[in-house]
Amino acid sequence: MKNANLIIACPKGRLESKIVSMLKRKGLEFERDFFNESSRKLTFNTNFKNIKIIKLKPSDIRAYTMLGAADIGFVGYDDILENSDNNIVLLNKTKIGKCRLSIASNKKKIDFAEKKIFKVATKFKNITEKYFEEKNIQIEIIKLNGSIELAVKYGVADLIVDLVESGQTLKQNHLFENIIINNNISTVSISSYYAYDLKKDLIKKLII
Amino acid sequence: MKNANLIIACPKGRLESKIVSMLKRKGLEFERDFFNESSRKLTFNTNFKNIKIIKLKPSDIRAYTMLGAADIGFVGYDDILENSDNNIVLLNKTKIGKCRLSIASNKKKIDFAEKKIFKVATKFKNITEKYFEEKNIQIEIIKLNGSIELAVKYGVADLIVDLVESGQTLKQNHLFENIIINNNISTVSISSYYAYDLKKDLIKKLII
Numbered sequence: 001m002k003n004a005n006l007i008i009a010c011p012k013g014r015l016e017s018k019i020v021s022m023l024k025r026k027g028l029e030f031e032r033d034f035f036n037e038s039s040r041k042l043t044f045n046t047n048f049k050n051i052k053i054i055k056l057k058p059s060d061i062r063a064y065t066m067l068g069a070a071d072i073g074f075v076g077y078d079d080i081l082e083n084s085d086n087n088i089v090l091l092n093k094t095k096i097g098k099c100r101l102s103i104a105s106n107k108k109k110i111d112f113a114e115k116k117i118f119k120v121a122t123k124f125k126n127i128t129e130k131y132f133e134e135k136n137i138q139i140e141i142i143k144l145n146g147s148i149e150l151a152v153k154y155g156v157a158d159l160i161v162d163l164v165e166s167g168q169t170l171k172q173n174h175l176f177e178n179i180i181i182n183n184n185i186s187t188v189s190i191s192s193y194y195a196y197d198l199k200k201d202l203i204k205k206l207i208i
Numbered sequence: 209m210k211n212a213n214l215i216i217a218c219p220k221g222r223l224e225s226k227i228v229s230m231l232k233r234k235g236l237e238f239e240r241d242f243f244n245e246s247s248r249k250l251t252f253n254t255n256f257k258n259i260k261i262i263k264l265k266p267s268d269i270r271a272y273t274m275l276g277a278a279d280i281g282f283v284g285y286d287d288i289l290e291n292s293d294n295n296i297v298l299l300n301k302t303k304i305g306k307c308r309l310s311i312a313s314n315k316k317k318i319d320f321a322e323k324k325i326f327k328v329a330t331k332f333k334n335i336t337e338k339y340f341e342e343k344n345i346q347i348e349i350i351k352l353n354g355s356i357e358l359a360v361k362y363g364v365a366d367l368i369v370d371l372v373e374s375g376q377t378l379k380q381n382h383l384f385e386n387i388i389i390n391n392n393i394s395t396v397s398i399s400s401y402y403a404y405d406l407k408k409d410l411i412k413k414l415i416i
Contacts, residue, residue, distance in 0.1 A: 040380065042361055054362070057354040067350065069362040142275065145267040153250055154262070154277040172248065 006051045006202050007043070009070035011058035015187060018096045019074050026206055050202070062088075062190070071195040072203060077185045078163060082124050089196045091207045096187040099165040101127065103179040106152050110159065110178045112137050121151030122161035131161075131181055149173045214259045214410050215251070217278035219266035223395060226304045227282050234414055258410070270296075270398070279403040280411060285393045286371060290332050297404045299415045304395040307373040309335065311387040314360050318367065318386050320345050329359030330369035339369075339389055357381040 010019055020030065029047035033039040034055075044053040056064055058075065065073035066087055078101060080088060101124065103110070112118070112135075121142040122128045132139045142157050149169050151157040159178075163185065164170060170177055189207050196203060218227055228238065237255035241247040242263075252261040264272055266283065273281035274295055286309060288296060309332065311318070320326070320343075329350040330336045340347045350365050357377055359365040367386075371393060372378060378385055397415050404411060 042358065056358070059353040060355060063350065063352055064362065064364060067364040069364045142271065144271055146265040147268060150250065150264070154272065156272060156275040156277045 004050050004199075004202075006072065006199055006206070007070045008051065008053050008206075009056050009061045009064055009073040010053055011061055011074055012055050013058060015058070015074075015097050016055075019094075019187065022094060022096065028206075051206070065190055065195075066192055068192060068194060071191060071199055072207065073190050074187050075190060076163075077188045078124065078127075078182075080188060080190065081182065082126050084126075087192050087194075089191045089193055091189040091191055091196075091203065093184075094187045094189065098186045099163045100180050101161065101182040101185055102164045102177045103159055103161055103181060104149075104152075104164070104170050104175040104177050105159045106175055107178075108176050115158065118159055119157040120159045120161055121148050121157035123148060124161055127181065128161045149175060212258050212407075212410075214280065214407055214414070215278045216259065216261050216414075217264050217269045217272055217281040218261055219269055219282055220263050221266060223266070223282075223305050224263075227302075227395065230302060230304065236414075259414070273398055273403075274400055276400060276402060279399060279407055280415065281398050282395050283398060284371075285396045286332065286335075286390075288396060288398065289390065290334050292334075295400050295402075297399045297401055299397040299399055299404075299411065301392075302395045302397065306394045307371045308388050309369065309390040309393055310372045310385045311367055311369055311389060312357075312360075312372070312378050312383040312385050313367045314383055315386075316384050323366065326367055327365040328367045328369055329356050329365035331356060332369055335389065336369045357383060 010016060028051065030053060031045040033041050034044040034053060042054060046053060054070060061073040061075050062079055062083060064070045066085060076097060080090065117138045117140055119142055120128055120139045121144050123144060125141050125143050128141060142151060144151060148160045148162040151160055152175060153173060164177055167177060191203060218224060236259065238261060239253040241249050242252040242261060250262060254261060262278060269281040269283050270287055270291060272278045274293060284305060288298065325346045325348055327350055328336055328347045329352050331352060333349050333351050336349060350359060352359060356368045356370040359368055360383060361381060372385055375385060399411060
């Protein structure tokens with residue numbers, strides 16, 4: 001009965017402790033090695049014999065969940081918006097990592113009539129293309145992987161599309177948050193349809 | 209004469225100090241703020257009035273160089289192999305960050321007749337596709353962003369294609385380095401054709 005096991009993928013790093021606390025509130029206890037940074041264990045036990053935990057880089061959790069290596073994964077809602085996949089079941093939206101996805105620039109107000117094509121730097125190519133296409137505004141995407149907020153200063157983009165939490169990073173880089181594209185980003189729990197179908201009862205008990 | 213300025217993009221993090229040392233050996237001195245982690249400066253001066261330094265995440269340097277925000281950038285040769293672009297001028301191969309790109313698995317020898325399709329986990333989608341296509345081996349790519357070495361253990365892939373330096377990470381994860389795809393990866397200096405054409409003399413003096 002291998003399928004009776006439920007594997008939860010927990011993201012390493014910034015949001016790890018918050019997700020662990022949330023799982024604890026649901027009644028899960030983690031084996032001590034989980035909190036030992038130097039442990040080379042891959043799978044950690046919990047107080048439930050059939051529930052195991054794995055730790056992954058946040059950006060790999062969606063892939064591992066889709067591929068069946070995890071039954072429940074925690075990812076940013078932005079990850080789901082950007083990489084929509086028919087095989088994803090969105091289980092629950094948490095209040096962890098709340099932020100918004102916004103357009104920012106070095107101007108208080110963007111005048112979209114000012115240019116024919118706007119250069120937009122972002123990690124979120126698909127969301128950005130979709131947004132501007134719907135608004136009928138021509139853009140060229142500058143796909144970056146980090147420090148998006150530098151792109152305007154360095155002159156490679158007119159606008160950026162990025163996650164905004166407190167707004168401090170924008171302020172420090174003299175950028176204005178012009179338009180909120182999505183005000184409702186936070187960590188969500190996901191499953192694949194395959195795992196959900198097979199382990200619905202256990203998943204529902206734990207997550208919802 | 210804005211074009212007479214030469215902007216060098218230095219990668220933050222693991223290889224930063226080695227690249228700084230190399231530039232120092234070429235006669236460059238950096239202003240003190242460059243070494244101050246909390247400095248919010250974007251562009252740093254050097255002892256040459258027309259040479260400036262910017263610091264970027266390694267994965268953004270190629271884009272910034274292509275877009276003209278930097279005239280010289282330092283990136284991994286793997287980045288160039290994976291994202292070939294006609295606009296890139298490869299200036300020089302350094303000895304910094306030497307490693308190889310290899311195929312690894314949990315078997316001492318891979319028997320490619322054993323399966324019809326091999327699942328291959330990697331960050332290097334393009335290089336991997338090209339390699340196996342040339343060998344006429346059918347694969348399915350599992351695109352991951354980090355901790356590639358876990359993919360075999362977690363059962364999401366048969367093989368991985370990843371950078372190998374000492375081989376320690378593979379060993380610790382009970383993987384064998386089966387095939388070396390490229391034995392000649394290291395940090396390279398690049399320029400865009402546009403910048404190279406305009407600032408050839410200064411670039412040549414500094415890099416070659």
